[in-house]
Amino acid sequence: MSTTQLGAGPGTDAAVRLESVSKTYGHGRNALLALDQVSLHVRPGEFVCILGASGCGKSTMLSLVAGLDRPSAGQISTNGHKVAMMFQDPALFPWLTVAANVELAFRADGVPKAERRARAAEFLELVHLGGFGRKRPHELSGGMRQRVALARALAQSSSSSEGSAVLLMDEPFGALDAMTRDLLHDELERIWRERSLSVLFVTHNVREAVRLGDRVVLLSSRPGRVEEEFAVELERPRRTDSAEVATLAARITDRLKEEVARHGR
Numbered sequence: 001m002s003t004t005q006l007g008a009g010p011g012t013d014a015a016v017r018l019e020s021v022s023k024t025y026g027h028g029r030n031a032l033l034a035l036d037q038v039s040l041h042v043r044p045g046e047f048v049c050i051l052g053a054s055g056c057g058k059s060t061m062l063s064l065v066a067g068l069d070r071p072s073a074g075q076i077s078t079n080g081h082k083v084a085m086m087f088q089d090p091a092l093f094p095w096l097t098v099a100a101n102v103e104l105a106f107r108a109d110g111v112p113k114a115e116r117r118a119r120a121a122e123f124l125e126l127v128h129l130g131g132f133g134r135k136r137p138h139e140l141s142g143g144m145r146q147r148v149a150l151a152r153a154l155a156q157s158s159s160s161s162e163g164s165a166v167l168l169m170d171e172p173f174g175a176l177d178a179m180t181r182d183l184l185h186d187e188l189e190r191i192w193r194e195r196s197l198s199v200l201f202v203t204h205n206v207r208e209a210v211r212l213g214d215r216v217v218l219l220s221s222r223p224g225r226v227e228e229e230f231a232v233e234l235e236r237p238r239r240t241d242s243a244e245v246a247t248l249a250a251r252i253t254d255r256l257k258e259e260v261a262r263h264g265r
């Protein structure tokens with residue numbers, strides 16, 4: 001994981017800390033600036049949602065935090081927290097059972113087989129899939145497969161010795177119908193609270209961002225910069241279809257539209 005050490009300063013105890021992070025893909029005439037001096041701190045236990053026009057660098061930002069790629073400039077720290085990532089595609093191995101897909105998360109840590117099995121069962125219970133360990137992914141609905149992916153991500157982050165683990169989510173519910181998504185919002189919120197996770201959640205769905213986030217960060221069109229931040233001070237649990245969520249979502253959508261219009265994209 002990317003754990004570049006940063007010196008003391010504001011946000012030193014943040015679970016995720018980006019300081020003036022830029023990312024350029026390619027070189028010379030083909031160089032493409034995807035992120036431009038992004039600074040962002042996620043506090044331990046905070047749920048931060050990232051919104052922005054298509055191609056503004058949201059996925060790039062998550063992959064840098066996950067350590068899957070390196071920034072061209074700036075620094076990133078996850079402050080020793082274990083990091084797990086979840087995508088829109090659950091990316092399960094079809095030939096393995098549901099339980100075996102979750103158990104894979106422990107393999108790298110060298111956890112003995114019996115313990116792997118017990119811990120995978122525990123995480124499947126947590127996402128309410130207790131009775132489904134022996135099934136194959138194709139026997140499950142899309143929402144259930146995404147729960148398995150959530151169980152695996154939580155398993156990956158579970159050996160975090162202390163403090164909250166960091167969960168990076170890249171449009172995890174983007175392919176699901178509205179009702180399944182609502183159910184998974186409730187599940188995720190419960191697990192986030194129970195486990196004090198720090199979450200960085202990318203979405204295109206403004207209401208989803210307001211439903212879930214403590215804070216919504218709006219990125220500019222490419223190159224992505226932090227354009228504006230919105231604190232979501234609505235009581236939890238929230239409903240995606242509530243008037244309060246709709247009002248703040250409309251404000252953010254207006255800003256997003258302005259941003260897209262400004263860049264003609």
Ligand SMILES: Nc1ncnc2c1ncn2[C@@H]1O[C@H](COP(=O)(O)OP(=O)(O)OP(=O)(O)O)[C@@H](O)[C@H]1O
Pocket residue numbers: 025026032034052053054055056057058059060061222
């Ligand atoms: N590996 C790569 N090589 C070259 N260019 C890339 C690479 N990954 C992303 N890009 C470019 O960087 C820019 C940002 O991409 P990124 O996927 O981070 O945006 P995004 O905000 O997540 O987009 P979307 O909302 O459409 O998923 C885009 O112009 C994209 O084409």
